[in-house]
Amino acid sequence: xxxxxxRITREGIWDNNVVFxxxxxxxxxxxxxxxxxxxxxxxxxxxAVMLLxxxxxxSVRHLISPExxxxxxxxxxxxxxxxxxxxxxxWAHELYKVLGxxxxxxxxxxxxxxxxxxxxxKNSVPDAALDxxxxxxxxxxxxxALGGVREILGSGTLFANAHLLLGSAxxxxxxxxxxxxxxxxxxxxxxxxxxxLGFILAAKRLYDRRRAERAAAVVAVxxxxx
Amino acid sequence: xxxxxxxxxxxxxxxLLGSVALLTSAALAFASLVTGxxxxxxxxxxxxxxxxxxxxxxxxxxxLKDTVTLPGADGEVLAWRARNKGxxxxxxxxxxxxxxxxxxxxxxxxxxxxKILGVRVIKHAxxxxxxxxxxxxxxxxxxxxxxxxxxxxxxxxxxxxKDGGVFDQFAGATITPRAVVKAVKEGLQxxxxxxxxxxxxxxxGK
Numbered sequence: 001x002x003x004x005x006x007r008i009t010r011e012g013i014w015d016n017n018v019v020f021x022x023x024x025x026x027x028x029x030x031x032x033x034x035x036x037x038x039x040x041x042x043x044x045x046x047x048a049v050m051l052l053x054x055x056x057x058x059s060v061r062h063l064i065s066p067e068x069x070x071x072x073x074x075x076x077x078x079x080x081x082x083x084x085x086x087x088x089x090x091w092a093h094e095l096y097k098v099l100g101x102x103x104x105x106x107x108x109x110x111x112x113x114x115x116x117x118x119x120x121x122k123n124s125v126p127d128a129a130l131d132x133x134x135x136x137x138x139x140x141x142x143x144x145a146l147g148g149v150r151e152i153l154g155s156g157t158l159f160a161n162a163h164l165l166l167g168s169a170x171x172x173x174x175x176x177x178x179x180x181x182x183x184x185x186x187x188x189x190x191x192x193x194x195x196x197l198g199f200i201l202a203a204k205r206l207y208d209r210r211r212a213e214r215a216a217a218v219v220a221v222x223x224x225x226x
Numbered sequence: 227x228x229x230x231x232x233x234x235x236x237x238x239x240x241x242l243l244g245s246v247a248l249l250t251s252a253a254l255a256f257a258s259l260v261t262g263x264x265x266x267x268x269x270x271x272x273x274x275x276x277x278x279x280x281x282x283x284x285x286x287x288x289x290l291k292d293t294v295t296l297p298g299a300d301g302e303v304l305a306w307r308a309r310n311k312g313x314x315x316x317x318x319x320x321x322x323x324x325x326x327x328x329x330x331x332x333x334x335x336x337x338x339x340x341k342i343l344g345v346r347v348i349k350h351a352x353x354x355x356x357x358x359x360x361x362x363x364x365x366x367x368x369x370x371x372x373x374x375x376x377x378x379x380x381x382x383x384x385x386x387x388k389d390g391g392v393f394d395q396f397a398g399a400t401i402t403p404r405a406v407v408k409a410v411k412e413g414l415q416x417x418x419x420x421x422x423x424x425x426x427x428x429x430x431g432k
Contacts, residue, residue, distance in 0.1 A: 062229060063229075063233075063242070064233075064242065065233040065234065065238060065239045065242060066233075067234075067239055068239045068242060068243050071243060072242065072243065072246050075246055075247060075250050076246070076250065078250075079250040079253060079254060082254055082257075083253065083254070083257050086257050086258065086261045086265070087257070087261060089261065089265050089268065090260075090261035090262075090264035090265045090268065091261075091264060093268040093271075093272070097272075161363065161364075164363070183356065183397065183398060185353070185356060185398055188353065188356070189353070
Protein backbone atom coordinates (compact mmCIF):
# COMPACT_ATOMS: atom_id res chain seq x y z
CA UNK A 1 0.00 0.00 0.00
CA UNK A 2 2.73 2.42 0.99
CA UNK A 3 4.62 1.40 -2.08
CA UNK A 4 1.70 2.54 -4.23
CA UNK A 5 1.58 5.98 -2.60
CA UNK A 6 5.33 6.28 -2.95
CA ARG A 7 5.02 5.49 -6.63
CA ILE A 8 2.25 8.07 -7.16
CA THR A 9 4.38 10.67 -5.37
CA ARG A 10 7.48 9.90 -7.41
CA GLU A 11 5.50 9.88 -10.66
CA GLY A 12 3.95 13.28 -9.93
CA ILE A 13 7.06 15.08 -8.78
CA TRP A 14 9.75 13.63 -11.01
CA ASP A 15 9.26 10.60 -13.28
CA ASN A 16 6.05 11.79 -14.91
CA ASN A 17 6.33 15.51 -14.12
CA VAL A 18 3.66 17.56 -15.92
CA VAL A 19 6.21 19.82 -17.57
CA PHE A 20 9.50 17.94 -17.64
CA UNK A 21 8.13 14.55 -18.70
CA UNK A 22 4.62 15.02 -20.09
CA UNK A 23 5.47 18.38 -21.73
CA UNK A 24 1.99 19.67 -20.92
CA UNK A 25 0.85 23.08 -19.69
CA UNK A 26 3.65 24.88 -21.51
CA UNK A 27 1.41 27.83 -22.34
CA UNK A 28 0.79 29.01 -18.76
CA UNK A 29 4.32 27.88 -17.87
CA UNK A 30 6.05 30.17 -20.34
CA UNK A 31 3.57 33.00 -19.84
CA UNK A 32 3.95 33.45 -16.09
CA UNK A 33 7.48 32.36 -15.20
CA UNK A 34 9.23 35.69 -15.62
CA UNK A 35 9.85 35.54 -11.86
CA UNK A 36 9.98 32.72 -9.33
CA UNK A 37 7.23 34.35 -7.29
CA UNK A 38 4.80 34.37 -10.22
CA UNK A 39 5.64 30.73 -10.85
CA UNK A 40 4.95 29.85 -7.24
CA UNK A 41 1.59 31.63 -7.27
CA UNK A 42 0.49 29.93 -10.47
CA UNK A 43 1.74 26.58 -9.16
CA UNK A 44 -0.18 26.80 -5.88
CA UNK A 45 -3.43 27.85 -7.59
CA UNK A 46 -3.09 25.07 -10.17
CA UNK A 47 -2.37 22.53 -7.43
CA ALA A 48 -5.57 23.47 -5.61
CA VAL A 49 -7.65 23.10 -8.78
CA MET A 50 -5.93 19.84 -9.75
CA LEU A 51 -6.54 18.35 -6.31
CA LEU A 52 -10.22 19.35 -6.23
CA UNK A 53 -10.87 18.26 -9.83
CA UNK A 54 -9.30 14.85 -9.19
CA UNK A 55 -11.32 14.33 -5.99
CA UNK A 56 -14.64 15.30 -7.57
CA UNK A 57 -14.17 13.30 -10.78
CA UNK A 58 -12.94 10.28 -8.88
CA SER A 59 -15.93 10.30 -6.56
CA VAL A 60 -18.47 10.42 -9.41
CA ARG A 61 -16.49 8.28 -11.84
CA HIS A 62 -19.04 5.43 -11.84
CA LEU A 63 -21.87 7.75 -12.80
CA ILE A 64 -20.22 9.28 -15.85
CA SER A 65 -20.82 7.70 -19.26
CA PRO A 66 -17.58 7.35 -21.19
CA GLU A 67 -19.22 8.88 -24.27
CA UNK A 68 -19.83 12.26 -22.65
CA UNK A 69 -16.99 12.31 -20.13
CA UNK A 70 -14.91 15.07 -21.75
CA UNK A 71 -17.61 17.78 -21.70
CA UNK A 72 -18.49 16.80 -18.14
CA UNK A 73 -14.85 17.11 -17.03
CA UNK A 74 -14.39 20.43 -18.78
CA UNK A 75 -17.53 21.91 -17.25
CA UNK A 76 -16.42 20.69 -13.81
CA UNK A 77 -12.90 22.11 -14.15
CA UNK A 78 -14.12 25.45 -15.51
CA UNK A 79 -16.58 25.71 -12.62
CA UNK A 80 -13.88 24.94 -10.07
CA UNK A 81 -11.55 27.56 -11.53
CA UNK A 82 -14.32 30.16 -11.53
CA UNK A 83 -15.17 29.33 -7.93
CA UNK A 84 -11.52 29.68 -6.88
CA UNK A 85 -11.33 32.94 -8.82
CA UNK A 86 -14.43 34.40 -7.17
CA UNK A 87 -13.55 33.35 -3.64
CA UNK A 88 -10.01 34.71 -3.91
CA UNK A 89 -11.35 37.98 -5.30
CA UNK A 90 -13.82 38.30 -2.43
CA TRP A 91 -11.88 37.03 0.56
CA ALA A 92 -8.21 37.29 -0.32
CA HIS A 93 -8.24 40.41 -2.41
CA GLU A 94 -4.56 41.28 -1.93
CA LEU A 95 -3.55 37.82 -3.14
CA TYR A 96 -6.03 38.09 -5.99
CA LYS A 97 -4.37 41.27 -7.23
CA VAL A 98 -1.13 39.31 -7.64
CA LEU A 99 -2.61 36.06 -8.95
CA GLY A 100 -5.72 37.38 -10.70
CA UNK A 101 -4.23 37.18 -14.15
CA UNK A 102 -3.12 33.58 -13.74
CA UNK A 103 -6.28 32.08 -12.27
CA UNK A 104 -8.29 32.20 -15.50
CA UNK A 105 -5.34 30.63 -17.31
CA UNK A 106 -5.75 27.48 -15.20
CA UNK A 107 -8.84 26.51 -17.23
CA UNK A 108 -6.72 26.11 -20.34
CA UNK A 109 -4.17 24.02 -18.47
CA UNK A 110 -4.48 20.73 -20.36
CA UNK A 111 -2.56 18.97 -17.57
CA UNK A 112 -5.61 19.16 -15.31
CA UNK A 113 -7.91 17.58 -17.89
CA UNK A 114 -5.12 15.10 -18.58
CA UNK A 115 -4.89 13.92 -14.95
CA UNK A 116 -8.66 13.75 -14.57
CA UNK A 117 -8.96 11.69 -17.75
CA UNK A 118 -6.02 9.37 -17.29
CA UNK A 119 -5.96 8.91 -13.52
CA UNK A 120 -8.93 10.19 -11.51
CA UNK A 121 -11.53 8.55 -13.76
CA LYS A 122 -9.98 5.11 -13.12
CA ASN A 123 -8.80 5.23 -9.50
CA SER A 124 -10.18 5.55 -5.98
CA VAL A 125 -10.66 8.90 -4.27
CA PRO A 126 -7.57 8.79 -1.96
CA ASP A 127 -5.31 7.74 -4.86
CA ALA A 128 -6.74 10.44 -7.09
CA ALA A 129 -6.35 13.07 -4.37
CA LEU A 130 -2.70 12.14 -3.83
CA ASP A 131 -2.10 12.10 -7.58
CA UNK A 132 -3.65 15.54 -8.01
CA UNK A 133 -1.60 16.92 -5.12
CA UNK A 134 1.68 15.43 -6.35
CA UNK A 135 1.15 16.37 -9.98
CA UNK A 136 0.39 19.89 -8.75
CA UNK A 137 3.56 19.92 -6.64
CA UNK A 138 5.58 18.71 -9.60
CA UNK A 139 4.09 21.48 -11.73
CA UNK A 140 4.86 24.03 -9.00
CA UNK A 141 8.43 22.75 -8.83
CA UNK A 142 8.83 23.19 -12.58
CA UNK A 143 7.33 26.69 -12.48
CA UNK A 144 9.55 27.81 -9.61
CA ALA A 145 12.67 26.28 -11.19
CA LEU A 146 12.07 27.93 -14.55
CA GLY A 147 10.93 31.19 -12.94
CA GLY A 148 14.02 31.19 -10.72
CA VAL A 149 16.44 30.65 -13.61
CA ARG A 150 14.78 33.34 -15.72
CA GLU A 151 14.60 35.77 -12.81
CA ILE A 152 18.26 35.35 -11.82
CA LEU A 153 19.49 35.69 -15.41
CA GLY A 154 16.96 38.32 -16.40
CA SER A 155 16.80 40.62 -13.41
CA GLY A 156 19.48 39.42 -10.99
CA THR A 157 17.01 38.76 -8.17
CA LEU A 158 15.23 35.72 -6.75
CA PHE A 159 11.67 35.67 -5.37
CA ALA A 160 11.30 39.42 -5.81
CA ASN A 161 7.97 40.65 -4.40
CA ALA A 162 7.35 37.37 -2.59
CA HIS A 163 5.77 39.37 0.24
CA LEU A 164 2.93 40.40 -2.09
CA LEU A 165 2.08 36.74 -2.62
CA LEU A 166 2.85 35.09 0.70
CA GLY A 167 2.65 37.95 3.19
CA SER A 168 5.39 40.02 4.78
CA ALA A 169 6.60 37.03 6.85
CA UNK A 170 8.16 35.66 3.67
CA UNK A 171 10.03 38.83 2.73
CA UNK A 172 13.27 37.02 3.68
CA UNK A 173 12.94 34.97 0.49
CA UNK A 174 13.64 38.05 -1.59
CA UNK A 175 17.30 37.90 -2.52
CA UNK A 176 19.32 40.08 -4.82
CA UNK A 177 21.68 37.62 -6.46
CA UNK A 178 23.58 40.05 -8.65
CA UNK A 179 23.74 43.62 -7.25
CA UNK A 180 23.58 46.53 -9.74
CA UNK A 181 22.56 44.12 -12.48
CA UNK A 182 21.41 45.87 -15.64
CA UNK A 183 19.06 43.06 -16.60
CA UNK A 184 18.97 40.70 -19.54
CA UNK A 185 15.68 41.35 -21.32
CA UNK A 186 15.74 38.18 -23.44
CA UNK A 187 15.31 35.94 -20.39
CA UNK A 188 12.22 37.82 -19.24
CA UNK A 189 10.55 37.74 -22.65
CA UNK A 190 8.97 34.49 -23.95
CA UNK A 191 11.97 33.36 -26.09
CA UNK A 192 14.10 33.29 -22.95
CA UNK A 193 11.48 31.04 -21.40
CA UNK A 194 11.81 28.57 -24.27
CA UNK A 195 15.59 28.59 -24.03
CA UNK A 196 15.72 28.15 -20.26
CA LEU A 197 13.10 25.38 -20.49
CA GLY A 198 15.18 23.65 -23.17
CA PHE A 199 18.30 23.67 -21.00
CA ILE A 200 16.42 22.46 -17.92
CA LEU A 201 14.82 19.64 -19.95
CA ALA A 202 18.21 18.63 -21.33
CA ALA A 203 19.70 18.59 -17.84
CA LYS A 204 16.88 16.42 -16.51
CA ARG A 205 17.21 13.95 -19.41
CA LEU A 206 20.95 13.76 -18.89
CA TYR A 207 20.54 13.15 -15.15
CA ASP A 208 17.87 10.49 -15.71
CA ARG A 209 20.02 8.72 -18.30
CA ARG A 210 23.11 8.71 -16.05
CA ARG A 211 20.96 7.32 -13.25
CA ALA A 212 19.55 4.58 -15.52
CA GLU A 213 23.07 3.68 -16.71
CA ARG A 214 24.32 3.44 -13.15
CA ALA A 215 21.34 1.27 -12.16
CA ALA A 216 21.97 -0.95 -15.19
CA ALA A 217 25.66 -1.26 -14.23
CA VAL A 218 24.71 -2.28 -10.68
CA VAL A 219 22.32 -4.92 -12.05
CA ALA A 220 25.01 -6.18 -14.44
CA VAL A 221 27.59 -6.45 -11.63
CA UNK A 222 25.06 -8.23 -9.43
CA UNK A 223 24.29 -10.57 -12.33
CA UNK A 224 27.95 -11.45 -12.81
CA UNK A 225 28.42 -12.14 -9.12
CA UNK A 226 25.41 -14.42 -9.11
CA UNK B 227 -23.97 -4.03 -13.83
CA UNK B 228 -27.31 -2.26 -13.93
CA UNK B 229 -25.55 1.10 -13.83
CA UNK B 230 -23.37 0.18 -16.78
CA UNK B 231 -26.39 -0.67 -18.93
CA UNK B 232 -27.97 2.60 -17.91
CA UNK B 233 -24.81 4.58 -18.70
CA UNK B 234 -24.90 3.45 -22.33
CA UNK B 235 -28.40 4.85 -22.89
CA UNK B 236 -28.66 8.11 -24.82
CA UNK B 237 -31.29 9.44 -22.44
CA UNK B 238 -29.02 8.89 -19.43
CA UNK B 239 -26.15 10.72 -21.12
CA UNK B 240 -28.36 13.67 -22.00
CA UNK B 241 -29.64 13.72 -18.43
CA LEU B 242 -26.10 13.52 -17.12
CA LEU B 243 -24.89 16.46 -19.19
CA GLY B 244 -28.01 18.43 -18.33
CA SER B 245 -27.73 17.83 -14.62
CA VAL B 246 -23.99 18.58 -14.55
CA ALA B 247 -24.65 21.86 -16.35
CA LEU B 248 -27.52 22.63 -13.99
CA LEU B 249 -25.56 21.80 -10.85
CA THR B 250 -22.47 23.77 -11.87
CA SER B 251 -24.57 26.76 -12.93
CA ALA B 252 -26.36 26.65 -9.62
CA ALA B 253 -23.03 26.48 -7.79
CA LEU B 254 -21.71 29.44 -9.77
CA ALA B 255 -24.87 31.49 -9.29
CA PHE B 256 -24.78 30.80 -5.57
CA ALA B 257 -21.08 31.67 -5.34
CA SER B 258 -21.64 34.85 -7.31
CA LEU B 259 -24.42 35.81 -4.92
CA VAL B 260 -22.25 35.11 -1.88
CA THR B 261 -19.08 36.76 -3.14
CA GLY B 262 -20.69 39.63 -5.05
CA UNK B 263 -20.99 42.16 -2.20
CA UNK B 264 -17.51 41.31 -0.88
CA UNK B 265 -15.96 41.71 -4.34
CA UNK B 266 -17.73 45.03 -4.80
CA UNK B 267 -16.58 46.23 -1.39
CA UNK B 268 -13.00 45.13 -2.07
CA UNK B 269 -13.00 46.90 -5.45
CA UNK B 270 -14.40 50.07 -3.90
CA UNK B 271 -11.76 49.91 -1.19
CA UNK B 272 -9.15 49.50 -3.93
CA UNK B 273 -10.48 52.50 -5.81
CA UNK B 274 -10.63 54.57 -2.66
CA UNK B 275 -7.11 53.53 -1.73
CA UNK B 276 -5.74 54.43 -5.15
CA UNK B 277 -7.57 57.77 -5.01
CA UNK B 278 -6.35 58.67 -1.54
CA UNK B 279 -2.77 57.77 -2.50
CA UNK B 280 -2.78 60.69 -4.91
CA UNK B 281 -4.63 62.93 -2.46
CA UNK B 282 -2.48 63.75 0.57
CA UNK B 283 -4.28 65.57 3.33
CA UNK B 284 -7.79 65.15 4.64
CA UNK B 285 -11.10 66.10 3.14
CA UNK B 286 -14.56 66.19 4.64
CA UNK B 287 -16.71 64.87 1.78
CA UNK B 288 -17.56 61.40 0.45
CA UNK B 289 -14.93 61.23 -2.27
CA LEU B 290 -16.44 58.28 -4.15
CA LYS B 291 -19.84 59.97 -4.45
CA ASP B 292 -18.73 63.47 -5.47
CA THR B 293 -18.07 63.01 -9.16
CA VAL B 294 -18.36 65.01 -12.34
CA THR B 295 -18.23 63.67 -15.89
CA LEU B 296 -16.64 65.85 -18.56
CA PRO B 297 -15.88 65.29 -22.24
CA GLY B 298 -12.17 64.63 -22.74
CA ALA B 299 -9.88 63.92 -25.67
CA ASP B 300 -10.66 60.16 -25.78
CA GLY B 301 -14.17 59.90 -24.43
CA GLU B 302 -15.66 61.01 -21.16
CA VAL B 303 -13.54 61.60 -18.08
CA LEU B 304 -14.94 60.81 -14.68
CA ALA B 305 -13.41 63.05 -12.02
CA TRP B 306 -13.69 62.72 -8.26
CA ARG B 307 -13.65 65.93 -6.20
CA ALA B 308 -12.22 66.29 -2.72
CA ARG B 309 -13.70 69.17 -0.75
CA ASN B 310 -13.27 70.95 2.54
CA LYS B 311 -16.30 72.94 3.70
CA GLY B 312 -17.84 72.66 0.25
CA UNK B 313 -14.84 74.13 -1.57
CA UNK B 314 -13.10 71.80 -4.02
CA UNK B 315 -9.50 71.45 -2.84
CA UNK B 316 -8.35 68.80 -5.29
CA UNK B 317 -9.61 66.65 -8.13
CA UNK B 318 -8.66 63.14 -9.15
CA UNK B 319 -9.21 61.50 -12.50
CA UNK B 320 -7.86 58.74 -14.69
CA UNK B 321 -5.57 59.37 -17.60
CA UNK B 322 -4.49 56.76 -20.12
CA UNK B 323 -1.22 56.45 -21.98
CA UNK B 324 -0.34 53.90 -24.63
CA UNK B 325 2.91 52.11 -23.84
CA UNK B 326 4.81 49.13 -25.17
CA UNK B 327 1.94 46.69 -24.65
CA UNK B 328 -1.33 48.56 -24.62
CA UNK B 329 -3.02 50.99 -22.32
CA UNK B 330 -1.42 52.26 -19.13
CA UNK B 331 -4.14 53.57 -16.85
CA UNK B 332 -3.07 56.08 -14.21
CA UNK B 333 -4.91 58.13 -11.62
CA UNK B 334 -3.64 61.62 -10.96
CA UNK B 335 -4.54 64.07 -8.22
CA UNK B 336 -4.33 67.79 -8.92
CA UNK B 337 -4.68 70.58 -6.39
CA UNK B 338 -6.91 73.56 -7.11
CA UNK B 339 -3.79 75.54 -8.04
CA UNK B 340 -3.10 73.05 -10.83
CA LYS B 341 -0.13 71.29 -9.21
CA ILE B 342 0.21 67.52 -9.26
CA LEU B 343 -0.39 65.94 -5.86
CA GLY B 344 0.48 62.47 -7.05
CA VAL B 345 0.27 59.97 -9.89
CA ARG B 346 -0.23 56.21 -9.63
CA VAL B 347 -0.41 53.55 -12.29
CA ILE B 348 -3.43 51.35 -11.64
CA LYS B 349 -3.36 49.09 -14.68
CA HIS B 350 -0.72 48.22 -17.24
CA ALA B 351 0.74 45.28 -19.15
CA UNK B 352 4.30 46.53 -19.63
CA UNK B 353 7.29 44.19 -19.73
CA UNK B 354 8.01 42.78 -16.25
CA UNK B 355 11.41 43.88 -15.00
CA UNK B 356 11.67 46.79 -17.43
CA UNK B 357 8.52 48.79 -18.04
CA UNK B 358 6.96 47.87 -14.71
CA UNK B 359 9.23 50.32 -12.89
CA UNK B 360 6.30 52.71 -13.23
CA UNK B 361 4.75 50.86 -10.28
CA UNK B 362 5.59 52.46 -6.93
CA UNK B 363 6.24 48.97 -5.49
CA UNK B 364 9.11 48.47 -7.96
CA UNK B 365 10.71 51.92 -8.23
CA UNK B 366 10.33 55.52 -7.02
CA UNK B 367 10.00 56.93 -10.51
CA UNK B 368 6.28 57.67 -10.36
CA UNK B 369 6.84 59.95 -7.35
CA UNK B 370 8.90 62.33 -9.49
CA UNK B 371 5.66 63.93 -10.73
CA UNK B 372 4.60 65.26 -7.31
CA UNK B 373 4.62 69.06 -7.13
CA UNK B 374 5.07 69.52 -10.88
CA UNK B 375 2.76 71.66 -13.00
CA UNK B 376 2.66 72.94 -16.56
CA UNK B 377 5.09 75.77 -15.75
CA UNK B 378 7.56 73.66 -13.76
CA UNK B 379 9.11 72.13 -15.81
CA UNK B 380 8.19 74.37 -18.79
CA UNK B 381 5.74 72.75 -21.16
CA UNK B 382 8.32 71.82 -23.80
CA UNK B 383 10.36 69.97 -21.14
CA UNK B 384 7.44 67.64 -20.31
CA UNK B 385 9.17 64.62 -21.87
CA UNK B 386 11.70 61.93 -20.99
CA UNK B 387 15.38 62.94 -21.07
CA LYS B 388 15.95 61.09 -24.33
CA ASP B 389 13.42 63.43 -25.99
CA GLY B 390 14.98 66.54 -24.43
CA GLY B 391 12.76 66.63 -21.36
CA VAL B 392 13.43 66.39 -17.64
CA PHE B 393 11.97 62.99 -16.71
CA ASP B 394 14.18 59.91 -16.39
CA GLN B 395 13.63 56.94 -18.63
CA PHE B 396 14.55 53.41 -17.52
CA ALA B 397 17.46 51.36 -18.80
CA GLY B 398 16.00 49.33 -21.63
CA ALA B 399 12.58 50.94 -21.56
CA THR B 400 11.84 54.37 -22.99
CA ILE B 401 8.41 53.81 -24.51
CA THR B 402 6.73 53.14 -21.17
CA PRO B 403 7.86 56.29 -19.28
CA ARG B 404 7.33 58.35 -22.43
CA ALA B 405 3.71 57.19 -22.51
CA VAL B 406 3.19 57.98 -18.81
CA VAL B 407 4.76 61.45 -19.11
CA LYS B 408 2.56 62.22 -22.12
CA ALA B 409 -0.56 61.00 -20.31
CA VAL B 410 0.23 63.12 -17.24
CA LYS B 411 0.94 66.18 -19.37
CA GLU B 412 -2.37 65.73 -21.17
CA GLY B 413 -4.04 65.30 -17.80
CA LEU B 414 -2.71 68.71 -16.71
CA GLN B 415 -3.87 70.27 -19.95
CA UNK B 416 -7.29 68.73 -19.35
CA UNK B 417 -7.34 70.38 -15.94
CA UNK B 418 -6.52 73.78 -17.44
CA UNK B 419 -9.19 73.40 -20.07
CA UNK B 420 -11.91 72.33 -17.64
CA UNK B 421 -10.89 74.13 -14.48
CA UNK B 422 -14.22 75.80 -13.80
CA UNK B 423 -16.29 72.63 -14.04
CA UNK B 424 -13.74 70.53 -12.15
CA UNK B 425 -13.55 72.98 -9.28
CA UNK B 426 -17.35 73.36 -9.33
CA UNK B 427 -17.08 77.15 -9.69
CA UNK B 428 -19.00 77.57 -12.93
CA UNK B 429 -21.87 79.25 -11.12
CA UNK B 430 -19.77 81.87 -9.35
CA GLY B 431 -19.86 84.29 -12.25
CA LYS B 432 -16.17 84.61 -13.08
